[in-house]
Amino acid sequence: MKEITQTLRENGLKVTPQRIAIYNMLLETHAHPTAETIYKTLSPQHPAMSLATIYKTLDFFKQVGLVQELNVGESSSRYDAMVTPHPHLICTHCGKVEDLMIDELSHLHQKLPQDIGFDITFEQLLFYGICHSCKEKEA
Amino acid sequence: MKEITQTLRENGLKVTPQRIAIYNMLLETHAHPTAETIYKTLSPQHPAMSLATIYKTLDFFKQVGLVQELNVGESSSRYDAMVTPHPHLICTHCGKVEDLMIDELSHLHQKLPQDIGFDITFEQLLFYGICHSCKEKEA
DNA sequence: TATTAAATAACAATAATTATTGATTGAGGA
DNA sequence: TCCTCAATCAATAATTATTGTTATTTAATA
DSSP: HHHHHHHHHHOOOOOOOHHHHHHHHHHHHHOOBBBBHHHHTTTTOOOOOOOOHHHHHHHHHHHHHHEEEESSSSSEEEESSSOOOOOOOEEETTEEEEEEEEOOGGGGGGOOOOEEEEEEEEEHHHEEEEEHHHHHHHO | HHHHHHHHHHHHHOOOHHHHHHHHHHHHHOOOOHHHHHHHHTTTOTTTTTTHHHHHHHHHHHHTHHHHHHEOSSSSSHHHHHHHHEEEETTTTOEEEEEOOOOGGGGGGGSSSSSEEEEEEEEEEEEEEEHHHHHHHHH
């Protein structure tokens, strides 16, 4: 709680209940929710909050480095409060997205040759496949 | 030319001028165009072709394995006729997307531990940064 | 060439996201 | 503490990418 209020203030953003609610929800889940999911989850406690507020808040958070946006090829973006670089596993059957904390696959830009002519600032590694529980159901 | 007609026929799809035009355009470019870009590029020679046809054709091609869809976080998808797995470089300044043919970074799923509980079918590695020409302009 | 099933173009519809706008809030100074 | 003003809020409208729908056209095959 202290971290977010501090981070917001440091970046000249106001600390509002909406922003705190969104950030806390992202901290508590590992499900990489979409804006829509966040909206539905928070609706009971924040019935007045609009979807546009979620989008704007997530956009602020992204700029400030509190969350990372994740685009795995679905129609909508997902959001992750774990901002250190790490690969993701995506089940193409149920849509589940999992974090993968493997150091060897988390800093691949270091393995790039010098002459590619790009200054790399960020990397994203996605693995698509079928998760265990979906595979069991199919069998 | 032979390859696409053959592939389409093998998959029970009709060979039409539109499909051939779209596939040839993708073979000739390395720019990873969007549906909209393909549409505009082909309009002069195929003024009657509709955007919906492009989308549907790209969808067929994807299913059949003639192209791969590429989602780098923009609002629209890009398409690549190079279907062997390879990383991509994205310039966050001008939006350019380049192929990166590096074997070491093209089969990373082989480096995954056995116990992740996923059957991986596809991987995508994206590097975001500033390209050389954008960097020069900024300086 | 005639037949038939699939593909096309035109247009409508949907869904995600963004822009706009008037109302509200809260930090800083009197 | 109260006032003022700029920033933020929520609601709504607008935009944009993509996908259905359908009548018409076309490619494949006999």
